[in-house]
Amino acid sequence: MLIKLRGARIYDPANGVDGVVRDLYIQNGRMVAPPNPNERIDREYDLTGRVVMAGAIDMHTHIGGGKLNIARAMLPEDHRADPVDRGSITRASAGHAAPGTLATGYRYAEMGYTACFEPAVLPVNARQAHLEMGDTPIVDKGGYAMLGSDDFLLRMMAAGEDQKRINDYVAWTLNATRCIGIKVVNPGGISAFKFNQRKLDVDERHSFYGVTPRDILRVLSRAVYELGVPFPLHVHSSNLGLPGNVDSTLDTIRASEGLPIHITHIQFHSYGTEGDRKFSSAAARIAEAVNTTPNATCDVGQILFGQTVTASGDNMAQHRNSGLASPKKYVVMDIECDAGCGVLPFKYRDKSFVNALQWAIGLEIFLLVHDPWRVFLTTDHPNGAPFTMYPHLIRLLMDRTFRNERLSTINADAQAMSTVASIQREYTLYEIAILTRAAPAKLLGIPDIGHLGPGAVADVTVYRDDPDRERMFSSPEYVFKDGDVVVQNGKVIKVTWGRFHTVAPEYDREIEPRLEAHFSRFQTIRADHLRISAEEMHAFGHGADLLVHPCRR
């Protein structure tokens, strides 16, 4: 089957294509070079006047795993207000802030997204995370395994073990949990909270193990680098949400000592203490640090106004913020000497000084970080806003008039403390394609998604050009997944199940008997039972392919 997409304007930054009108060809689920003229075209789409990009990639979205299911269980009111009707090929589901996996997959595809990465897979909960992602239709998926508050690592570090052994453990974890990257959340802090520490600064010692967050960041970023895992250590920094946390974020950026490091939802970590209310934007300092630190990348975690739910591994921060829950309910969990989680519903209000300033801080970071290859478009779904609000965020970035209109409606004190109004920058379509396609694929080390060159997977999104970018990005005319049209005019017309992206770095098997012994002595399951088989992954994913991407330094 040879498909021709004729006459669209192509934005394909990975191949340096910036708005060039040209034809694209799809064969057997892949992009192919223009065929020779006598080859028969089986299907042709006239896309004159349309904008075409690769399928979008969300590199940080909480779509699968225990904390999301807790959020779903807590929020019947969220689901009642936003049901998804059963269709002729789609199933009933529901939820706005914490949608069911079926609703999640349909809606991502309907927005032109074709790959989603769950950033907080607890090793002991990895099976559930993959089961949930496996039940998320259409999109590709992958997960980042969470380390850094697990007692096994902290014991190794307290004992001063060699980096090499730590690398073995990190590699074992990636293999066992079928993940593509390593995440650290409030390094050491989730464990410290179990010892009743309520705050852990970057250079503060864990009360039992004596290690600091900086130590943890150093050994984990080194492990990821030395194992050749393409995706840099994914860091949720210390002191989330606290005024003045800009200093710990800057410390965190430096803690990898020049190795690649990604700071996630950096908006929540860019707060100063200036002004009458001792809460101010430190976006300029953060953006400057990112601009001058070539080994650092970040995603924003933009907040957008409305009801959502925050779900995080950072139970220390979530417990600290539990009084802010709206409606008033929350869950905090300690989990298996491995990690933790905290879930609290939250309503961001544009008339609230703090929320309005958070909104402005996120935009300032987007607009002040120069290199679009090193800042990623996220709301930290659902923590800053549900992913369904991405088109609105894109419009805020691309349309200065619209942005300033919105700015003029938020809390006046926050307006006065923000520099947003003075920033001229408007993102271009090419830059949006970098943020949402080319850059995440590059960072993840997946060579055949996020672009439209020959050999790429034929994940293609076709938009009607529309000066209202929110409308444009809300409802693509076509979405191709692996060469099939899965969405037409913003509605799912074919249900597929995507694939899993993983890495499997080599390691010294000597770590395995040690883990077995440790688990038998201290834990309540066998270490070997954490290990997820390839057969399980296929079954979880409705037959989804399990892709193992190479690791090399």
Add this chain to the structure above:
Amino acid sequence: MHTGEVTDVTCPFCGLLCDDLVVSVAGDRISVRANGCGLASASYAAAGPAGQPRISGRNASLTDAIAEAARLLAGARQPLLAGLGTDVQGAREAARLADRLGGVLDHMNSPAAIRNTMVLQDGGWIITTLSEIRNRADLLLVVGTDVVSRFPRFFERCIANRETLFGADRECEVIYLGRAGTPGPSVPERKASVIPCDVARLHEGFGAMRALLAGRRLDAAEAAGRPIGDWQALADRMKRAHYGVVAWAAADLDFPHAELTIQVLAELVKDLNRTTRFSGLPLGGSDGDVTADSVQLWQTGFGSRTSFGQGIPQHDPWQYSAAALLQSGADVLLWISSFSGTRTPPATAVPTIVLGHPAMRLDRDPAVFIPVGTPGVDHAGHLFRVDRVVTLPVAQLRDSTLPSVADTLAAIHAALPGG
């Protein structure tokens, strides 16, 4: 298949999912050799021969039984898919079938589990998991249950160990509230005490402790049948714990509005976390209840007691209970129970299809009976543990001709008009 000894077996018969059993397999007989419990031994022993599908009491082929089940379900206006004692795969197929039929999903254990669900929906909680308890707990408060009748190895696996990640001589005090523990090996050498009180009035005691912790003076002389001084002493003890845990089994809090008792307990635990660390442990997970609830939650946003009759998922803890629907509304019951022959369908005049454990004996022949395999005995599968965090694979242990619930439901689905 296996014969002889199998190690590291995961037991599917309660929410603890112990994964260290040693069993021996001889033909279709399975017996526990090590790391078992009474419940495991009895449940493996009950896994008998396969049995035969039946339509209205008469032996039938599996194909005919599936066709008859599909015919009944296709003709139903309000099908009820209940019991749901199955694994992840079975729960996924049940949810897909309910969507297709516009049916209602309700688990056999939800009369108990819904008490916890309502607390989660209304106020939330601070909870913990088994390995955290095994390593950190220095005080365990057990509310209204002996634990071990439902979860036999809980104390052995989480409390009895002296060695932990953080020291060689952990001492965990156990206090039973409202009901004595079962004596014997369940709490070996541990300091255990009992505070007898009226379990159905426990909310008074928890409320009193909340007030006392907040520094209020109480005029009342007693709460739940105990003098206020006793609650003061208990609150002080809880506050002194470094890592306290309070465990309850919703099934043993079986009185009207027990969810309110659980809620005030959950709020008490939140209060304690102002100064120390304290967590709850809601005990459940048996018969695949956490499994079915989790699968439905992630797929559709709603757990047990959800209807697909209007083409969208609609959850209602009262309206969509199996008991209420069998009183009025449901016109076909599909009952699933693959772990136990004793969890039989409720007595009802509504035509009933049973996907049952082969040892299940019924007073009346249902419209269709299909004997199904047990996950972790007859076929592989996945189950969720008590704490909703750990999902473990369970393995096939013996040769079996019994179909899985998942395969049976998929076959029924495929036999519906239009497939």
